[in-house]
Amino acid sequence: MKVSERSKYFFNPNLMDPYKLNSNVVVVKLNGKDVFCDPGTPFTPFGMLTWSETGVKGLRLDKDGGSWIETPIPQSSASQIARTAKLTLSETGDLEGKLTITFTGIEALERRLQERNEDEADRKKFLEDEARQYTPAAIEVELTNKPDWNSSASALNAEYKLKIPGWVAGAGRRALLPVGIFSATEKNVFEHTERVHPIYFEYTSEKLDDVSISLPLGWQVSSLPSAQDKDSKVVRYVLKAENDKNTVHLNRQLSIDLLMLDSKYYPALRNFFQLVRTGDEEQVVLQPIGARASNQ
Amino acid sequence: MKNKLFCSRLGHERAISKGLAALLLGAASLFAWPSMAVAGDAPQWMHALVNAPLPAHDEKTNAVLLYSETNVVVQSADKIKTNERRAYKILRPDGREYGIAVIPFNSPSEKVTGLHGWCIPAQGKDYEVKDKEALEISDPKVDGSELISDVKEKVIRIPAADPGNIVGYEYTMEEQPLVLQDMWYFQGENPLREAHYSLQLPAGWEYKAAYLNHPEVNPVQTGSNQWQWTVSNEKGIREEPDMPPIHGVAGRMIVYLLPPGGVGARGYANWKEMGNWYGNLTTGRRDASPAIKQKVIELTTGMTTPVAKMRALAQFVQHDIRYVAIELGIGGYQPHPAADVFNHRYGDCKDKATLMAAMLHEIAIDSYYVVINSHRGSITPDMPANHGFNHAILAIKLPEGVSDPSLVATMQHPQLGRLLFFDPTNELSSFGEIGGYLQENYGLLVTPNGGELVEVPRLPLALNTIRRTGNLTLDANGKLTGNISETRLGDRAWSERWRLLHVTNNADRVKPIESLLAGSLSNFRILQASIVNLQHTDQPFGFNYSFEALNYAKNAGDLLLVRPRVLGVKAAAIMETSEPRQYPIEFEGPVQDTDVFQITLPAGYTVDDLPPPVDADFGFASYHSKTEVKGNVIGYTRTFEIKDLSVPVSKSDDLKKFYRIIASDERNTAVLKMSK
Numbered sequence: 001m002k003v004s005e006r007s008k009y010f011f012n013p014n015l016m017d018p019y020k021l022n023s024n025v026v027v028v029k030l031n032g033k034d035v036f037c038d039p040g041t042p043f044t045p046f047g048m049l050t051w052s053e054t055g056v057k058g059l060r061l062d063k064d065g066g067s068w069i070e071t072p073i074p075q076s077s078a079s080q081i082a083r084t085a086k087l088t089l090s091e092t093g094d095l096e097g098k099l100t101i102t103f104t105g106i107e108a109l110e111r112r113l114q115e116r117n118e119d120e121a122d123r124k125k126f127l128e129d130e131a132r133q134y135t136p137a138a139i140e141v142e143l144t145n146k147p148d149w150n151s152s153a154s155a156l157n158a159e160y161k162l163k164i165p166g167w168v169a170g171a172g173r174r175a176l177l178p179v180g181i182f183s184a185t186e187k188n189v190f191e192h193t194e195r196v197h198p199i200y201f202e203y204t205s206e207k208l209d210d211v212s213i214s215l216p217l218g219w220q221v222s223s224l225p226s227a228q229d230k231d232s233k234v235v236r237y238v239l240k241a242e243n244d245k246n247t248v249h250l251n252r253q254l255s256i257d258l259l260m261l262d263s264k265y266y267p268a269l270r271n272f273f274q275l276v277r278t279g280d281e282e283q284v285v286l287q288p289i290g291a292r293a294s295n296q
Numbered sequence: 297m298k299n300k301l302f303c304s305r306l307g308h309e310r311a312i313s314k315g316l317a318a319l320l321l322g323a324a325s326l327f328a329w330p331s332m333a334v335a336g337d338a339p340q341w342m343h344a345l346v347n348a349p350l351p352a353h354d355e356k357t358n359a360v361l362l363y364s365e366t367n368v369v370v371q372s373a374d375k376i377k378t379n380e381r382r383a384y385k386i387l388r389p390d391g392r393e394y395g396i397a398v399i400p401f402n403s404p405s406e407k408v409t410g411l412h413g414w415c416i417p418a419q420g421k422d423y424e425v426k427d428k429e430a431l432e433i434s435d436p437k438v439d440g441s442e443l444i445s446d447v448k449e450k451v452i453r454i455p456a457a458d459p460g461n462i463v464g465y466e467y468t469m470e471e472q473p474l475v476l477q478d479m480w481y482f483q484g485e486n487p488l489r490e491a492h493y494s495l496q497l498p499a500g501w502e503y504k505a506a507y508l509n510h511p512e513v514n515p516v517q518t519g520s521n522q523w524q525w526t527v528s529n530e531k532g533i534r535e536e537p538d539m540p541p542i543h544g545v546a547g548r549m550i551v552y553l554l555p556p557g558g559v560g561a562r563g564y565a566n567w568k569e570m571g572n573w574y575g576n577l578t579t580g581r582r583d584a585s586p587a588i589k590q591k592v593i594e595l596t597t598g599m600t601t602p603v604a605k606m607r608a609l610a611q612f613v614q615h616d617i618r619y620v621a622i623e624l625g626i627g628g629y630q631p632h633p634a635a636d637v638f639n640h641r642y643g644d645c646k647d648k649a650t651l652m653a654a655m656l657h658e659i660a661i662d663s664y665y666v667v668i669n670s671h672r673g674s675i676t677p678d679m680p681a682n683h684g685f686n687h688a689i690l691a692i693k694l695p696e697g698v699s700d701p702s703l704v705a706t707m708q709h710p711q712l713g714r715l716l717f718f719d720p721t722n723e724l725s726s727f728g729e730i731g732g733y734l735q736e737n738y739g740l741l742v743t744p745n746g747g748e749l750v751e752v753p754r755l756p757l758a759l760n761t762i763r764r765t766g767n768l769t770l771d772a773n774g775k776l777t778g779n780i781s782e783t784r785l786g787d788r789a790w791s792e793r794w795r796l797l798h799v800t801n802n803a804d805r806v807k808p809i810e811s812l813l814a815g816s817l818s819n820f821r822i823l824q825a826s827i828v829n830l831q832h833t834d835q836p837f838g839f840n841y842s843f844e845a846l847n848y849a850k851n852a853g854d855l856l857l858v859r860p861r862v863l864g865v866k867a868a869a870i871m872e873t874s875e876p877r878q879y880p881i882e883f884e885g886p887v888q889d890t891d892v893f894q895i896t897l898p899a900g901y902t903v904d905d906l907p908p909p910v911d912a913d914f915g916f917a918s919y920h921s922k923t924e925v926k927g928n929v930i931g932y933t934r935t936f937e938i939k940d941l942s943v944p945v946s947k948s949d950d951l952k953k954f955y956r957i958i959a960s961d962e963r964n965t966a967v968l969k970m971s972k
Contacts, residue, residue, distance in 0.1 A: 093960075117389050119459070121355045137959060138872040166960040172905025176857065176965045191814030193822070194803040223852035277818030278847045283965065285852045 001025050001036075003058030003071060005050075007202075011057050013068055025053055025071065027060060036071050043112040043152050048074075050113075051106050051203035055259060076204040076255040079105030083134065083182050085162065085211045093168035093175065095213065099131065099141070099160040106203045108156040112149055123149060127158045136184040139164050174287045179225060179241055179250050180280025182209050186254065187280075190273050195266035201259050209252040220289045221248060225282035230275050234258040237272070239279045248284055336424025338414035341365070342383050342464045346416060350385065351487040351529050358391035359384045360532075361484065362462065364491035368478055370498060373555050373562060376471050376478070383464030384486065386457055395457020397465040399450045400435075405474065405625060411467040413454040423455045445623045474626055475573070475683065476553040476563035480525070483510070483547035488530040493549065497521040500556040504565050506680035510547030525549065537870045539879040540673035540942075543684045550682050564747075570681045571740060571747015574667060577630045578742075584654040585635035592658040603700045605659045606692065607834070610727040613652045613720040618642040631688070646688035648720040653690060662693040666717065668739030668752070672941065673882055675738045677749060689734065691715040691741055691750075702834075703728040707753050712743065717752050724793045726834050729759060732787045732885015736941050757888035757937055760786030765892045766862060772898040774856065776848035777823075780863065782839040787885050789837035796830060809841050816863045820845040849968070856901055856968040860923045860932035862893045867959035871952035880942045881951060887938040895930045902971050903930065907964035912957045914950045916940035921961050930966055 002021035004011030009020045028035040038044045038053060055073040059066045080102070087097035103111055111130075115123045124143050131141045145159040168177045190199075215221070221243040228239040238253040254276065261269060345362045353360055365381040384394040395415070399408050413425040430452045435445065454463045482491040495503060499521060507513070515523040533546055552565040564570040584592070595612055596605040617637065621644035631637075631646035634654035643651065646665070653663045669675055670687045694703065694714045705717040705728060717730050725731055735754045740747045761784070768778030784792060792808060799805050806825050813820050820843050828838030849858040866889065870881070897903070909922045921934035936958070943951050 119388050121388065122390065125356075132872070137963075138867075138869055138956060140872075140874070142874070165956060166963075169907070169960060169964045171857075171907055171965050171967050174905055174967055176967075178963070188811075188814055192807055192810050223855065225850070225852070274819035274846075281818050281847075282850055283852065283857055285855065285857070285967075 001027050001058045001060045001069070001071075003053050003056050005052035006056050007052035013057060013059075021059060023053055025049055025058065027069075034069075041109075041113070042116060043109055043150075045109075045153050048078075048105065048109070050109065054203065073259065074105065074204060076206040076257045079107045079203060079205045080208055081107050081205070082208040083210070085181070085209075087162070087164075087211065088214045089168060089177070089216055089219075091216050093166050093170065095162075095164040095167045095181070097162060099162040101127075101131065101158045101160070103156040103158075105205075107205060111156055112151075115149060120146075123147070128160070130158075131160055131162070134182040134184055135164060136180065136187055137164055137167060168286070174222065174285055175219070177213070177248065177284040177286060178280075179239065179252075179282050179284060180277075181211055181250070182207075182252070183277070183280035186273060186276050190266070190270040193267075193270075195263045195270075198263055199261040199266060199269060201256055201261075204255075204257050204259065206256070207252070207254040209250065211250040211252075213248040213250070215246045215248065215286065218289050219286050220246060221284060222287040223285035224248075225279075225284065228275075228279050230272065230279075232268070232272055235269070235272050237276045237279060239282070241282070241284055252280075336414070336422060338416045338422040338424070338462075338464065339466070341381060342414055342416055342462060345383055345385075345462060345464075348489060351489040352531070353387070353487045356388075356534070357487060357532065358388045359386045359394045359486050361486045361488045361491070363464070363489065364482065366480060366491075366493045367496075368494065368551075369496040370501060370553060372498065373476060374472050376473055378469045378471070378478075379466070380469065381464065381466045383462055385462050386459050388459055391459065392457045395454045395463050397452050397454065399467055399469075401448055401450065401469060401471075402474075402625070402628075403446050403448045406469055406471040408450045409468050409470065411450055411452055411465065413452045413463065413465040415454050415456045416462040416464075417456050417458075418460040425452050425454055443620050443622055445621070445628070446625060473553075473562075474629070476555065476559055477683070478551040478553065479682070480549040480551065481546070482527050482549065483530045483533065485532050485534065487532040488528070490526070490528045491530075492524060492526050494518065494522065494524040495551060497553070502554040504552040504554060506550045506552070506682075508543070508548040508550065508679055508682065508684075509545055510549070513549065534878065536875075536877065536879055538881050538883070540882055541669070541671040543669070543671075544673040544676055545879060550680060564681055567681045567740060567749050568746035570683075571742045571745075574629070574665065574740070574742045574747065575744065577626070578650070578665065581631050581633050581650050582654045582657065583634065584658050585638065588634060588638050588651070588654055589658055591638070592655050595655075596659060601700075602659065602661065602695050602698055603703065606656065606661065607727045609652065609655045609659070610718060610720065613648050613655070614723040616641060617648055617651060617720075619644065619648070619721060619723075621645075629683075645719075645721040649688045649690045652718070652720045656690075656692060661695060664691045664693070664712070664715075665689075665742040666691050666739040666750070666752070667742065668734065668737055670733050672733060672735070672737040675749070677738055677751070681747075685740065687719075687721070689717060689719040689721075689730075689739070691717055700728070702726070704755055704759065705730040705734075705753060707750065709741075709750075711745075715741075722790070724790045724797075724833050729755060729786065731790060732760060732883075732941075735885055754886055754941065755786070757886045757939065758785075760788055760885050760887050762788050762864075762889045764864060764890070767894050768862065769896045770849055770856075770858060770898055772856070772900065774847045774849035774851060774858075775844060776862070776895070777842070777844040778895075779840070779842040782841075783828075784837045784839075788887075788889075789833075792837055792839075793830060793833065796827065809839055812863065813843060813845075815865050816861075817843075817845045817848065819847055854970040855904070856898070856970075857965050858895065858930070858968060859963070859965050860893065860895065860907065860930055861891070861921070861934070861962050861964065862895070862932070864889070864891055865962060866919070866936045867955050867962055869955070871948060871955060877945050877948035880944050881948065883938050883941050883943075885938075886941065887936065889936045891932070891934045893932045895932070897928045897930065897968060899928075900971050901968040903966060904969035905967035906930075907961070907966060910934075910957060910961045912954055914947070914954050916943045916947065916951070917954055919954065919958050919961070923964075923966060934961070 003023050004020045005023050026037045035047050038049045060069050082102040085099045087095045127143050140163040142161045168175050224241045230237040234257045236255040240251040242249040363383045367379040369377045411427045411430045415423040430450050457463050480493045513525050515525045518524045561576045564573045595608045599605045620642040631650040634651045637643040637647040637651040656663045666689045667685045668687050669685050674684050734752050737752050741750045763783045766780040770776050823842045825841035829835040849856045903925045906923050912919045918937045924931045
């Protein structure tokens with residue numbers, strides 16, 4: 001099947017310009033269903049396409065010449081950045097522990113392609129920088145595993161030793177723990193009120209955070225932010241904070257299930273991301289055990 | 297700073313130009329490389345390197361310079377022939393850029409011949425690229441650089457430039473020198489194993505060698521009027537954020553060429569002589585034409601004080617003379633005549649300085665060129681004379697009795713009296729002040745008595761400032777509303793004016809404020825905004841705006857959590873790296889920023905907990921913040937100061953600590969409690 005990559009063109013068959021059919025994908029009939037594959041791009045798993053080949057019109061060649069069909073758009077859950085952290089809070093307000101980031105689908109493929117011709121030192125720096133850009137504070141991070149860069153099938157797993165100095169701030173008798181530990185990439189998006197051009201997401205994707213934080217001895221949770229679920233169908237933000245035996249559990253989900261949005265919907269999208277940022281700024285209130293729980 | 301300050305020609309390092317190599321590597325398909333290289337034996341000097349031990353390096357080193365050889369033969373004052381050889385071992389994928397050899401030269405005074413490149417792969421046969429396969433290109437236009445210059449590049453692409461392989465090249469440069477001087481660039485970004493420089497002079501000639509950022513190297517006499525220098529195992533200079541410019545840290549040797557009877561107007565061997573050389577180049581260039589004289593009368597008529605007159609002339613040269621650099625041949629150093637600059641209404645930095653000097657002369661005020669580098673640290677006081685400059689400004693001799701307090705960029709010269717530094721290229725700076733890039737910078741003051749390296753003064757901190765005050769009100773739902781008034785001086789004003797210079801519609805004018813708010817507020821709406829003194833560069837620039845921020849304070853049970861530091865981010869992440877710092881940290885200029893926010897609390901709430909005050913003073917910079925309650929108002933004040941423009945490596949941990957303290961304070965929260 002000849003397709004036109006939307007990284008370069010928004011293809012219109014009526015223009016009859018064969019040069020814009022610049023890429024090839026293979027359609028496999030499997031149990032009566034079409035499965036789209038890209039064997040020409042390294043690391044592309046069976047049944048997956050690169051982002052620029054998804055959601056595009058293409059000419060499926062057959063003995064009668066061919067017919068126009070459209071390649072599928074995967075759901076956001078097919079391309080995830082899942083961040084799992086098991087951290088301990090120190091008396092001085094530092095968070096320290098293990099972070100695992102798992103990239104799946106297009107998120108894994110894109111990174112493998114980007115680092116395809118690089119060496120181990122560069123790939124290590126690349127993944128450490130990736131972790132740095134997620135956190136809205138200075139961090140100390142070191143990659144501790146050797147991710148499988150050459151696989152076509154599996155997720156890309158990166159494991160780190162992580163320290164976030166001074167993440168928890170003191171406020172008199174209390175301490176405040178911000179919940180948006182991996183929220184930096186959403187911090188400055190869509191900051192301007194006016195928008196002229198449509199908003200173009202290259203592919204659908206999802207960020208999933210699962211963070212557990214053990215509190216230091218003698219401290220307890222005084223107050224947790226209320227759970228949030230902002231579901232606008234094509235974008236969704238979920239935040240949940242729980243306390244279990246002096247361990248704070250934070251779950252965050254940000255799903256983007258859209259590719260192109262007309263600028264007239266920009267205010268709604270901007271408003272959604274403002275709500276995301278507001279949620280990410282919520283704080284868990286901690287206080288010493290035995291202190292009077294003034295907010296109960 | 298992306299501006300039009302970079303004028304004069306720098307010495308061109310005859311080596312691979314990293315930026316251009318990367319550009320060519322990325323856009324290789326755009327350049328029709330004439331033909332593919334063929335198998336061919338690399339020369340013996342390269343094969344001798346195959347088993348050579350590598351210089352010390354780490355796993356992040358892209359390539360090492362195994363061998364460099366520069367043979368300079370001075371045939372006469374008008375002809376110098378240089379043969380150059382270089383060979384790199386590529387260690388990492390990013391080292392592939394060394395497979396593109398880029399030889400800069402000035403046309404027509406320089407000519408590159410015999411360019412050959414080779415690759416010795418770790419396995420298999422050698423490759424060779426010949427001169428006929430080289431491309432000759434003009435420099436790509438860089439924003440803020442010359443409109444027209446005669447700097448060209450000869451480029452070859454060496455095949456198989458892959459990790460493990462050795463690439464090398466050789467060429468000959470024939471030049472008709474503009475200045476009788478040569479520079480040996482032996483230290484660069486890659487660790488160096490071995491470099492040789494040889495000099496052959498005609499009978500009766502002499503030389504003087506001096507060093508930048510490196511101890512003296514003793515030469516060996518290898519023949520009659522022939523010497524050779526060797527350096528080995530030099531460390532590579534890896535780029536760090538906010539480090540000093542490369543000219544201020546890399547080891548280099550300057551060779552002053554001294555013909556019999558003296559160097560005359562063709563060169564110099566010390567700063568004083570360099571001033572004479574530049575003085576000769578500019579002789580007659582500052583003569584005012586009748587049209588200039590007429591314009592000066594027109595601009596200054598009715599003005600009674602020298603300061604008012606100088607200000608009027610400065611305004612004219614800053615705003616009515618467009619920055620356009622046409623630098624051909626000696627024009628890289630020599631300004632155009634003032635009359636031409638005035639007639640055409642354009643010129644580069646030295647042209648603008650020339651016209652300004654000519655106009656000042658018409659109101660009986662003397663001025664002197666100051667040749668400088670717009671990157672502080674390129675020229676240091678202990679350096680021997682060299683042409684590491686890229687910019688020209690003026691030192692204006694202030695008439696006796698002039699004591700206007702706005703003229704702050706001054707120095708007291710023992711012979712010339714009080715001098716005011718002025719940069720006519722910077723169209724947005726106030727007359728009397730200079731940008732941070734010039735402060736504590738060293739420039740060559742060119743006087744009739746020769747040249748003299750002088751330190752341009754540092755201005756008081758309070759002249760480069762953002763003073764932000766806010767009166768805000770918080771409601772019980774966490775919504776914050778109020779007004780902010782922001783006054784900016786110095787570079788803090790200059791940068792905003794530059795950003796808004798060509799912006800005409802209101803939606804775009806408000807964007808800097810939106811960006812500022814977005815850096816600190818998650819959910820906000822600007823209710824009103826205005827800009828103060830955008831065009832009036834002699835007045836403080838300002839933003840006034842009001843906004844509302846929903847959910848600014850967060851509910852936690854019967855508590856309300858509010859961050860007293862409403863706006864502005866002073867923390868920085870430049871020191872957040874696991875690599876030990878190698879070079880000092882350079883700030884753009886001195887800074888003194890203050891924030892004062894008054895937040896009126898919602899009815900029924902009192903303060904239960906406040907963040908502690910912060911007092912951090914590390915000498916080179918300080919940060920003080922305080923949160924207080926008076927009645928139902930939380931008051932937050934802070935002062936951020938950059939006092940030294942350079943932080944030595946020994947204090948880099950302090951700087952890291954400093955920024956972490958600020959980041960922590962910026963996150964601090966006050967806890968409000970519902971009154972019983």
